[in-house]
Amino acid sequence: MKKHNFYAGPSVLPEYTKQKVAEAALDFAGTGLSVMEVSHRGKEFVAVMDEAIALVKELLNVPEGYSVLFLQGGASLQFLMVPYNLMKAKAAYLNTGAWASKAMKEAQFFGEVVEVASSKDKNFNYIPKSYEVPADVDYLHITTNNTIFGTELKSDPDVPVRLVADMSSDIFSRPIDVAKYDLIYAGAQKNLGPSGATLVIVKDDVLGKTGRQIPTMLDYQIHIKNESMFNTPSTVAVFACLQTLKWLKENGGVAEMEKVNIAKADLLYGELDRNKLFVPTVPAAEDRSRMNVTFVMAPGYEALEKEFLDLATAKGMVGLKGHRSVGGFRASTYNALPLESVQALVDAMKEFEAIH
Amino acid sequence: MKKHNFYAGPSVLPEYTKQKVAEAALDFAGTGLSVMEVSHRGKEFVAVMDEAIALVKELLNVPEGYSVLFLQGGASLQFLMVPYNLMKAKAAYLNTGAWASKAMKEAQFFGEVVEVASSKDKNFNYIPKSYEVPADVDYLHITTNNTIFGTELKSDPDVPVRLVADMSSDIFSRPIDVAKYDLIYAGAQKNLGPSGATLVIVKDDVLGKTGRQIPTMLDYQIHIKNESMFNTPSTVAVFACLQTLKWLKENGGVAEMEKVNIAKADLLYGELDRNKLFVPTVPAAEDRSRMNVTFVMAPGYEALEKEFLDLATAKGMVGLKGHRSVGGFRASTYNALPLESVQALVDAMKEFEAIH
Incomplete structure (x- = not known):
């Protein structure tokens, strides 16, 4: 049936993605080896990473000055990495549901978290519209789609501060104006691939400004410098994401x-x-x-x-x-x-x- | 050829693992869906996680009082999580190569790092034998196998303090006495599966003792409480690890x-x-x-x-x-x-x- x-x-993933992963699990890029058992530093896998990054840039029309990363740990680790890298003392969050609330919790390690608005009063069944963003915050964080509560912010907001967006569950579902954002992140397991890969799109010049020392694995600049290969990436997951990106372009x-x-x-x-x-x-x-x-x-x-x-x-x-x-x-x-x-x-x- | x-x-992975992943990429556990596109909370994937954890315990004869976790981020993220969770003020590291050195670097965020011995004088071509472990350190960290330099500590050391081991590249290669260790971690991509999964075996009662507040995703107790499902695990990687564990048992x-x-x-x-x-x-x-x-x-x-x-x-x-x-x-x-x-x-x- x-x-x-x-x-x-x-x-759900495209049949194309599933078929290509099934093939590469046995024989990847004509190597006679599985995509799971080749070095991430070998030319075959480096080509996968490079093409995946290039396709993200092409499909989302990412402007110059942004880096595209494939990391691990899901959006949940981004809840921590975002404030670690961007928050000096104060950040604003739009609370539209469970994931936004979790992001706010991690930011509280680093300073003051301003909840600019919340739809909790109606069990998060709407997106708050009129709210003020304090001028002195380091960024405003939004969750563009709220998987649990079924709400979505379907346009790119204009805000007077840096804008960070968790797009885990609606990235690639519509054209976006990346230039309006300073950092976008997304766990792969909705519109991109299997779980285990996390996409990050970050404007380079917003990084390195907090004066804070950052643990190596949580530092976006380390991952940018090492082209998402500071440590071994989740190779099968990135390979699968590439197949979906190809399918997206083809369609x-x-x-x-x-x-x-x-x-x-x-x-x-x-x-x-x-x-x-x-x-x-x-x-x-x-x-x-x-x-x-x-x-x-x-x-x-x-x-x-x-x-x-x-x-x-x-x-x-x-x-x-x-x-x-x-x-x-x-x-x-x-x-x-x-x-x-x-x-x-x-x-x-x-x-x-x-x-x- | x-x-x-x-x-x-x-x-290299067993043919069994590659074959099972290729099959499950198209049809997983009779669901008619790919292992990449089913909920990690569904009964089929929960069974995968449970069986993988049970097999780790069986194969390594893990005693009562230890938890087994499948996390993300590789050993590199463990370099940070270990001191975050275990180091109050002072920890000892045996420096046997590049990975041990990286682990030491992250520990320096949390206090004093004592290098009990190093084989750097001979480009890490031996394992230091006679060294003193200060009695007041929170743990001694060792790297049992040094992938780059080709050395291995092939027995379980007796030490008078808590013992933490990076076993990324030799776990499951020999019987170990888990009771001698307080925490063992291993990136999957050598003896276990593809990259993207990280195995952690931790003695429960060594956790929660630092008095330090720990970010959610870096807190072993959170992952234990949520049975490695606090957030979406790297499902394909864990599925592949399970196949290798079955192959290990069968062989x-x-x-x-x-x-x-x-x-x-x-x-x-x-x-x-x-x-x-x-x-x-x-x-x-x-x-x-x-x-x-x-x-x-x-x-x-x-x-x-x-x-x-x-x-x-x-x-x-x-x-x-x-x-x-x-x-x-x-x-x-x-x-x-x-x-x-x-x-x-x-x-x-x-x-x-x-x-x-």
């Missing part, structure tokens, strides 16, 4: 991804707004995530939750159970999820409505 | 590995001691690594270095070029390297001797 992969992360890049993602989101939110059995958890259309569509049973139909999950599961849908802090359902609709999977979900919702 | 993989790391475990490793080392060092064209760089037999056999052309034959490398390359041998700080050659002979590959190298050396 054809599976429809709605996992929130690690999550029209981020502009085309945005079109498809809008079509998928319109289809699913349209059904959620129409179908009397379901309610999306994010009321404002402009705040609704195109990557993670969160919804619950409508009032009076709560008891049907398990029955719908069973129906969807029987139709090959996996990963639809919502996060415990929201409940209900979450359909993650990353780049590699085809429109037909969203259609299958919508069809299941219509079928369920007809039954009840 | 059959390849003989002498890379120092990432390095007699670490006791059998030690026998084969001794046989391989005896064969290669025997030839190096016999053949007039080559000289091993480590003079003392008891210090010679069974994992990385370093050698150079004998005096008067230096000009033949490239010719021998070309001969070996023509016979399918890869990764034999020595590290720049030692020169000459390095044959890495990890668990998964078959005896026939060492025999092929020895045959090539004999053939080369016959030519000259």
